[in-house]
Amino acid sequence: MNPTKQITGKRWTSLLGTTRKARIISATAIGLAACAFGAAGVAPMAPEPDDIQVRSIAQELELPNLADQISALQQTEHTFVQEERVRPGDTLASLLNRLGVDDPDALAFIKSDSIARAVMQLKTGKRVQAQTNEAGQLQWLRASVFDGKDNPLKTISITRNGEKFAATEAEAKLERRIEMRAREITSSLYAATDSGGEGGRLPDTITAQIIEMFSTNIDFRSDLQRGDRFNVVYETFWQDGEMVRTGRILAGEFTNRGTTYQSVWFDDGKNGGYYSFDGKALKRAFLKSPLAFSRISSGFSMRVHPLSGKWKAHKGIDFAASLGTPIRAAGDGVIETAGPSGGYGNLVVIKHWANYQTAYAHMSRFAPGIRRGSKVSQGDLIGYVGSTGWSSGPHLHYEFRVGGKAVDPTKISMTAQAPLSPAELARFRMVSADMMHRFGLLRPTGTTGSALAMR
CATH class of the missing domain: 2.70.70.10 (Glucose Permease (Domain IIA))
Structure with missing residues (x-):
């Protein structure tokens, strides 16, 4: 017998069962479909692709007049804004040249006007912004001028109106920031403040204030030793992301030979001054002499x-x-x-x-x-x-x-000073608590905050 045609009874029965099962399922599916058509009706047949009629719509688009566009662009006046920093040895002419200004009238105005003349006194590194037209004529110029700690930073603005110029000055709007620094003495105070530690080098004005603040208790020429530490919280003022000046020290803490001295600035609304953390004024009420040398x-x-x-x-x-x-x-x-x-x-x-x-x-x-x-x-x-x-x-x-x-x-005693009123003392405690918290963040782990007030 041909082996390919041999089917055992068991296998035959299995095939019969499978085929029958398929027939039953198919019949059931057909019955359900018929019921569905009976209930919902027969959906219309989709049209054949050949029966679909395609309608095309043609529309003429007007092309732009390139000549008019080019003419309009040529008539539009273009302006250019540029920023430069004052370089060593700069003159007004060289600065304006780098700013793209080719305008003798503007040069003459800046030299002659009492306000605009401040641009000629800008220090190295200061930023100047200017806008010019295609011919190099100055449209406007802005620069910030700072004359010293007793004068506020001013913004000098020079604007063009037709053939004439005008210069104005206004107090610059500055962003006040609070800086916190900690340093350890390895050789001298200046070495510590000049080091590139966390936060970078301390400004010279802050170093000078540290010396003035603690010099009644510490001789910075002979008393310092390796391992002394100081923490300082001070204010800085910024314009357009650039620091333009430092302010005063808001709080200072100096540990010298195991003794810690502290001071915090407080403005009582009349005359600000430095106080110990228990609210006692540290400044003498009166100078011993109104003359420096006499x-x-x-x-x-x-x-x-x-x-x-x-x-x-x-x-x-x-x-x-x-x-x-x-x-x-x-x-x-x-x-x-x-x-x-x-x-x-x-x-x-x-x-x-x-x-x-x-x-x-x-x-x-x-x-x-x-x-x-x-x-x-x-x-x-x-x-x-x-x-x-x-x-x-x-x-x-x-x-x-x-x-x-x-x-x-x-x-008479010259050490007494007007004490803080109860309301001022309550405000002072809020200020001193904030500064004490900052000192806690600056101190090395494991150190304590006990300190002596400066005398």
Whole structure:
């Protein structure tokens, strides 16, 4: 028998079963389809592709007039904006040339106008922006000018209106940022501040403030040793992503030979100053002397008056100094008197907190802005040594008054300063808590925050 045609009974039965099963499923499917057609109706047959009629729509499009477009572009005035930084040895002409300015009228205006002339005094590295037309005529120019810490940053703007130029200045809008730095002393303070540690090099102005802040407790020439540390929080001011100047130190902490000194800046709304973290003012209320370099030529006592020759009480201290020596305000206050006053000559009287006054006589002249009602801060220039009034030679007659009565300034405590009011103390605690938190972030792990207030 042919082996290919042999099918066992079992296998045959299996095939029969499978075929039958398929027939039953097919029949069932056909029955369900018939029911569906009966219930929903017969859907129409889709048309054959050959029966579909295609309608084409033709539309004429108007082509653009290239000549008109080219003419319009040629009539449009193009402008160019460029930014440059002042380079060493730059002149106004070379700076304008790099900015694409070819405009003799603009050059002449900047040289002659009192405001625009500030562009000629820009320091190396400062940015200048300018817009010109295709011919190189200046449309506008902007630059920021900073004259020093006592003057705000100003933005100088030069604009063109027809054939004329105008220059304006406005206080620049700056972004204030708070910087935090920590350093360890390895050799000297300057080596620590100049190192490229975290945050980079500290500005020189901040280094100078650190020395001024802690110099009453630390001799930076001989007291520092390896391992001393300091933390400082200070403000910086930015314009267009560029730092333009530093501000004051907001809080400082210096650990020298195991002793930590701390100080925090607080503005009480009248005159800001540095305080210990318990709210005590660290600045002396009054300077020991209103002159930087001088000697006492006559004390607070009875004496023979150099002009009248009679014994008379000398209710102040005379400081011998050369004509024109600057005179500083001994403390914060308001100018109560500024002008000629008989034997006192040119006199300035300052009203301080509580019932304190200081008087400065025989001035040769007053400092600019010194007039009745003006506010002054400790150390401000108020005038110059002279010999006006009843005076035998150039000197400063200085009086310290309490309740209108002259007292010997060498016999009273100069360390006391107006304490903070309860409301000011509450605000101070918020400020000091924030600075203490910042110090905690700057300190190495495992160190404590105990410290001594500066004296």
